Amino acid sequence: xxxxKCGILxxxxxxxxxxxxxxxxxxxxxxxxxxxxxxxxxxxxxDVASGITEVTLKPTAHGITAxxxxxxxxxxxxTAVHDGIFRDSWAERRRTPSATAxxxxxxxxxxxxxxxxxxxxxxGFFSVRSAERVVETPLDPPSFADDLDSAMIxxxxxxxxxxxxxxxxxxxxxxxxxxxxxxxxxxxxxATDYILNKKEAKLEKIPTGKHYSYKKSKNASIxxxxxxxxxxDLWLATEKGLWIxxxxxxxSLKAIxxxxxxxxxxxxxxxxxMIAEVSKPEKDGVQGSLWRSTDGNKFKKVxxxxxxxxxxxxxxxxxxxxxxxxxxxxxxxxFIAVSSTGGNESGxxxxxxxxxxxxxxxxxxxxxxxxxxxxxxxxxxxxxxxITAFPLTSKIMGLAVSTYGNGISVSADSGATWTPILNxxxxxxxxxxIRMVPSVITEVGVQSLVSYKVGKPSKITIEVFSYDMRKxxxxxxxxxxxxxxxxxxxxxxDFWDGLDDHGRPCTMGIYYVRVKDNHGNVGWGKVMTMxxx
Amino acid sequence: xxxxxxxxxxxxxxxxxASQVYAIERKASLGGFDGFVxxxxxxxxxxxxxxxxxxxxxxxxxxxxxxxxxxxxxNTNYTLNADKRDLDRMGGNAGIETKVGNRMGVGxxxxxxxxxxxxxxxxxxxxxxxATPYFTMMYLGFAYRATRRDAFGLSLSMxxxxxxxxxxxxGYEVVDDYRSPVTINLGWLRQWNNNWSTSVVIRNLSFSExxxxxxxxNTSTDxxxxxxxxxxxxxxxxxxxxxxxxxxxxxxxxxxxxxYQVADTLLAFDPQLxxxxxxxxxxxxIIEGGTVRVGMDxxxxxxGLGYKFNVRIGQKKYLFDVNYALLYxxxxxxxNPLSFGLRGFFP
Numbered sequence: 001x002x003x004x005k006c007g008i009l010x011x012x013x014x015x016x017x018x019x020x021x022x023x024x025x026x027x028x029x030x031x032x033x034x035x036x037x038x039x040x041x042x043x044x045x046x047d048v049a050s051g052i053t054e055v056t057l058k059p060t061a062h063g064i065t066a067x068x069x070x071x072x073x074x075x076x077x078x079t080a081v082h083d084g085i086f087r088d089s090w091a092e093r094r095r096t097p098s099a100t101a102x103x104x105x106x107x108x109x110x111x112x113x114x115x116x117x118x119x120x121x122x123x124g125f126f127s128v129r130s131a132e133r134v135v136e137t138p139l140d141p142p143s144f145a146d147d148l149d150s151a152m153i154x155x156x157x158x159x160x161x162x163x164x165x166x167x168x169x170x171x172x173x174x175x176x177x178x179x180x181x182x183x184x185x186x187x188x189x190x191a192t193d194y195i196l197n198k199k200e201a202k203l204e205k206i207p208t209g210k211h212y213s214y215k216k217s218k219n220a221s222i223x224x225x226x227x228x229x230x231x232x233d234l235w236l237a238t239e240k241g242l243w244i245x246x247x248x249x250x251x252s253l254k255a256i257x258x259x260x261x262x263x264x265x266x267x268x269x270x271x272x273x274m275i276a277e278v279s280k281p282e283k284d285g286v287q288g289s290l291w292r293s294t295d296g297n298k299f300k301k302v303x304x305x306x307x308x309x310x311x312x313x314x315x316x317x318x319x320x321x322x323x324x325x326x327x328x329x330x331x332x333x334x335f336i337a338v339s340s341t342g343g344n345e346s347g348x349x350x351x352x353x354x355x356x357x358x359x360x361x362x363x364x365x366x367x368x369x370x371x372x373x374x375x376x377x378x379x380x381x382x383x384x385x386x387i388t389a390f391p392l393t394s395k396i397m398g399l400a401v402s403t404y405g406n407g408i409s410v411s412a413d414s415g416a417t418w419t420p421i422l423n424x425x426x427x428x429x430x431x432x433x434i435r436m437v438p439s440v441i442t443e444v445g446v447q448s449l450v451s452y453k454v455g456k457p458s459k460i461t462i463e464v465f466s467y468d469m470r471k472x473x474x475x476x477x478x479x480x481x482x483x484x485x486x487x488x489x490x491x492x493x494d495f496w497d498g499l500d501d502h503g504r505p506c507t508m509g510i511y512y513v514r515v516k517d518n519h520g521n522v523g524w525g526k527v528m529t530m531x532x533x
Numbered sequence: 534x535x536x537x538x539x540x541x542x543x544x545x546x547x548x549x550x551a552s553q554v555y556a557i558e559r560k561a562s563l564g565g566f567d568g569f570v571x572x573x574x575x576x577x578x579x580x581x582x583x584x585x586x587x588x589x590x591x592x593x594x595x596x597x598x599x600x601x602x603x604x605x606x607x608n609t610n611y612t613l614n615a616d617k618r619d620l621d622r623m624g625g626n627a628g629i630e631t632k633v634g635n636r637m638g639v640g641x642x643x644x645x646x647x648x649x650x651x652x653x654x655x656x657x658x659x660x661x662x663x664a665t666p667y668f669t670m671m672y673l674g675f676a677y678r679a680t681r682r683d684a685f686g687l688s689l690s691m692x693x694x695x696x697x698x699x700x701x702x703x704g705y706e707v708v709d710d711y712r713s714p715v716t717i718n719l720g721w722l723r724q725w726n727n728n729w730s731t732s733v734v735i736r737n738l739s740f741s742e743x744x745x746x747x748x749x750x751n752t753s754t755d756x757x758x759x760x761x762x763x764x765x766x767x768x769x770x771x772x773x774x775x776x777x778x779x780x781x782x783x784x785x786x787x788x789x790x791x792x793y794q795v796a797d798t799l800l801a802f803d804p805q806l807x808x809x810x811x812x813x814x815x816x817x818x819i820i821e822g823g824t825v826r827v828g829m830d831x832x833x834x835x836x837g838l839g840y841k842f843n844v845r846i847g848q849k850k851y852l853f854d855v856n857y858a859l860l861y862x863x864x865x866x867x868x869n870p871l872s873f874g875l876r877g878f879f880p
Contacts (some may be wrong), residue, residue, distance in 0.1 A: 026658075048703050048704070435654055438656050469867065470864065500565040507565060508567075508696075509567075510666055514865065524620055528698065531750065531761035
């Protein structure tokens with residue numbers, strides 16, 4: 001373990017060339033509290049490289065503004081978001097776990113590219129000490145790694161930090177759990193691997209340098225971890241129920257059936273509550289459920305309520321293969337970010353003392369419980385990848401969500417209103433410049449945002465023309481838009497998806513987008529579509 | 534002449550009205566289909582008179598306008614044209630054609646359209662590069678003059694497009710180059726007398742199912758993007774030409790009715806699957822060798838000037854014809870005053 005004692009401190013150089021205006025990239029996968037009040041960490045994975053942004057946020061009368069941001073690349077050979085984040089059928093691998101871990105800073109999983117070039121080789125974790133320094137912290141693969149079907153079986157799927165003992169616990173699937181002790185300082189860590197022996201009800205220490213004989217009948221994968229803030233016990237979400245480790249022995253918690261695959265455990269809130277996710281891939285898709293306890297002894301299945309508070313037989317899991325991306329606790333409420341397989345449907349569920357409440361009358365698709373684009377959490381129809389609560393000011397706890405392609409959204413009023421924060425190029429006023437973002441529609445369904453700015457309230461008409469100046473699409477006509485210092489675009493309407501007025505995909509080629517206001521200003525943008533069929 | 538002008542005006546209004554009516558009802562927008570290079574015409578001379586050219590034996594390049602025109606060639610001709618349009622659009626075309634034997638002609642044409650400055654903007658709102666995409670069509674035409682007044686022609690055409698974006702597309706292995714399969718265009722032209730001529734051109738027939746010019750495009754080399762489809766509408770283009778004199782000056786009137794079948798079927802009789810447009814143009818030789826032109830292509834207005842002159846080189850006189858055209862794209866509200874062309878004739 002000298003390997004770990006020494007550690008490999010690798011401060012990756014800031015890649016200013018890749019750094020964008022506000023965020024490292026608008027493709028964000030994780031939000032977490034920053035190093036100080038008002039700061040937020042955002043992990044982005046762009047087309048080429050991944051990076052961390054620490055953005056400083058300030059609430060204003062018109063929402064929340066990003067005052068400044070610092071970014072650091074983690075390079076193009078490692079990332080915290082593996083390639084199967086959306087398509088993996090195992091719930092614990094469809095999220096990007098993190099923990100704020102004392103002197104280690106923010107910890108995130110770390111993946112290298114495997115032989116096929118996919119980022120699916122679990123290699124340890126990133127320790128984000130600050131927005132200027134990220135340390136790559138390798139963890140050895142288990143001695144029985146060759147006996148496993150894939151390396152992802154020992155991916156880091158949960159982190160928990162015990163501030164009393166200055167120890168980080170890393171849930172590593174079949175490889176058990178790694179105890180990363182930094183009581184001697186973050187540069188002199190002591191790492192010890194344990195594996196759950198369910199037969200003998202104990203966490204077995206894996207002897208260094210010796211082959212451990214992993215058996216499914218004896219061992220159980222550890223999928224997530226949490227440290228109880230009052231008792232200091234380590235709670236283990238495993239493929240065979242919930243277990244509690246008090247430092248000596250591990251006990252199975254009978255409140256949740258040991259046959260159940262518990263894929264996540266989260267703790268927090270006032271009053272204190274614990275939420276567990278049970279999830280397993282079945283023939284009809286992922287079958288999931290949420291369980292809650294306030295005392296740690298009794299777990300009850302979370303009920304889904306309609307708008308009148310009446311419990312429903314069907315819940316959100318009945319409609320799609322949802323899994324939990326993250327949970328944020330704010331007072332007596334829990335904001336549970338969920339995402340379906342493929343990431344097509346996502347949002348957060350609002351859990352209060354009674355259950356998860358619907359925000360609209362019953363829909364067959366379960367969308368009545370999902371807070372997302374339709375509820376104004378995002379201003380574009382993009383996936384929500386994580387959620388966090390963080391101290392926005394000394395008096396306000398903020399909420400933030402990361403999104404797939406639209407930066408982050410932040411709320412200063414417990415989710416009532418949201419402000420999107422993302423990379424935006426500067427625009428000339430009064431339609432002086434029109435930018436299509438992105439300017440290439442790679443396939444049908446990709447939305448290219450029409451970005452423009454007007455100096456006074458205007459009625460905007462947006463039309464798309466072919467190269468030979470035949471009108472193919474009217475996007476909006478005389479739509480009221482407000483003056484804005486940044487841009488006046490209304491993302492819910494002001495986009496082109498490559499279709500003509502009749503819903504037919506326009507053929508491959510270059511198209512010209514005209515934006516007119518009612519003050520005589522006209523601007524043109526350009527967009528290319530790869531076509532459809 | 535008054536009747537002619539009235540008829541022309543009525544035709545313009547009727548075509549404009551028809552175009553508007555079907556703009557509301559049709560189920561697909563013509564602009565969203567392949568073939569804009571073809572729709573935009575070729576030749577500055579022809580552009581000045583509303584992009585009319587199928588019923589005029591002097592139109593160039595004949596392989597594009599109506600391959601039957603090549604049957605009326607008496608010598609070797611060539612043409613070079615270029616135009617710069619608003620929004621960085623650059624276009625041009627070239628053609629060469631010649632007589633073969635007593636009754637046949639052959640010609641080649643190439644049409645080009647491109648954009649000189651297309652900014653590739655990624656999802657992070659960063660401009661990652663500037664591309665210069667271009668789109669071309671090539672025509673190889675043959676004609677046979679069946680009688681002194683009639684000729685029939687056939688041209689083979691194909692497109693080559695280059696999007697020029699692949700080097701800027703991070704995360705995708707995007708394909709830049711696309712070729713269409715060969716399509717067939719058929720033409721007939723009859724010179725009824727010294728005054729009247731008519732033409733019929735059928736464009737974009739293919740050996741594929743339903744005789745449709747339809748093909749697949751693999752947009753990425755690593756299959757990260759779905760393949761897409763190209764469909765070029767079948768076109769029926771009927772032209773009419775009239776020549777006369779007004780106040781001793783030669784005048785010409787040209788009209789074309791065009792039907793685009795915006796459906797991938799052999800024949801569609803549903804009017805909602807057709808887009809009808811028209812073109813009309815007038816010319817007057819106001820001075821010796823000098824011509825003024827006006828026209829309308831669908832709802833776009835055109836204006837043109839031309840001048841013919843001879844240059845003696847050695848014992849031979851070489852005829853040249855220089856042309857200028859202005860185009861107002863009315864739906865988009867864009868003026869395009871920069872179109873120049875040269876036609877040359879070998880004696």
